Amino acid sequence: MPIDRDHALAWMQRFADEMAEHRQELVRLDTAIGDGDHGTNMNRGMQKALEKLAASEQADPGAVLKTVAMALISSVGGAAGPLYGTLLLQMGTALSGQAEIDQAVFVVAWRKGLEGVKARGKAELGDKTMIDALTPAIDALERAADLPAGLQAAVGAAEQGMNATTPLVARKGRASYLGDRSAGHQDPGATSTYYLFKSAAETLAA
């Protein structure tokens, strides 16, 4: 079954719930190698996004993602606001005007989002950032036989990508100031990205 507007709304609601639930976990991860605000910021941003979604009618899945993107850009700050904002804005723009989204179109949107994140953050795979979870998850989504299988595979791949950030030395963001001391800590941005895919699998496959 393709993804429609209600799916997208449920996805964003679920992601907001995950950010609220895992706020302290993300703060702890970020305190170790950053400045300790990732969980607080993502939670604040997604609560603001839910308010914006409730305040106006969204025409299609692309519009839902664009509304969330604008709310994140204007309320989060830090690095996460522009990065998640760019990801969802690029995805929303790629999906613009389409009432129903299939696996292939969804993959194209994620690729646009990933390109946007790379350009905004000037980061690449292996720099110990959210890109390390995004890249394998999108690849897994693309390889799968159908959308539900793809979403499941993407969660697994995002989780592996997230875990794989632990031994890496950060090359971007505040964690990079630590140099070798950043190794041994899981990246908070890759962790919130894992929750984005987990929320997607729980809401979009139905």
Place this chain on the structure above:
Amino acid sequence: MKKLINAADDVVADALHGVEAAHGDRFRVTYDPFVVIRADAPVKGKVGLISGGGSGHEPMHGGFVGPGMLDAACPGEVFTSPTPDQMAAATKAVDGGAGVIHIVKNYTGDVMNFDMAAELGKSDEIEVETILTNDDVAVEDSLYTAGRRGVGVTVLVEKICGGAADDGRDLHQVAELGRRVNAQGRSMGMALTPCITPASGEPSFELADDEVEIGIGIHGEPGRFREKLGPASQVAERLMGPILEDLPFASGDRVLAFVNGMGGTPLLELYIMYAEVAKIAAEHGLTIERNLIGNYITSLEMQGCSITLLRLDDEFIRYWDAPVNTPGLRWGA
């Protein structure tokens, strides 16, 4: 954690209410989005200067809004860069027809949000120049890091550019001057204790009672290395060594020496540090022509300090000495 707050989520808004209550005669404060603007902005024909950054570094930046320094400041959440909306609103509020300069400290989030603000602002036809500060020698500047952090020199850039803007210099001249100040300044900081953000409630790092962290940032980021706490003279050597080597400063240079407190260190100790800095400067043949000592770019309640040296020329001195009237810095006015 013990803090004088009402609720962790409200610290920025609550503090801004205090700023407005105290300084309502000189500032306009907006809350959606958070911006502190000098009351008489925009000043017609003058280059507008704005800056912004996470809260928790007071008096930077809001305390430097006023004649002779910034026209507006955008406070983010604690240690979190402000959003593009704030920067766009500030830019619009201070544009007196001569363009606006964004003074941005080199942190990933600050740079990205100011980039997005500049992209959003393009349609508004306000000419914007950006000065990026990156003076922290504790960070290796390489492809493998986010580059050097902007720290103490930011205060000096804001003051000197403020003087030049008041003097009627144009957008490109003020921006070039600011970049030159950044290029001639070097800083390094250290901590005796970590700080605690209201949202996390936990210390940003753990330090044993007899240890210090050398090369810290201003957001409770851990530094380059830690060691046993020695006398102030030794701490001053640890910070001055990398600063002097990096520019490098040379015998005969005229400098501004800035000893900055991180928020929890008494002035008594900052003056002890200044004495050591002055001694080391003299040993290297530097002449300290101007100085600044106090808490100007802080990291909540962290104990510690940073040292900034700026190589001076006559133009820097002229605009450093120019009148300034802000809650955080005031002379000649």
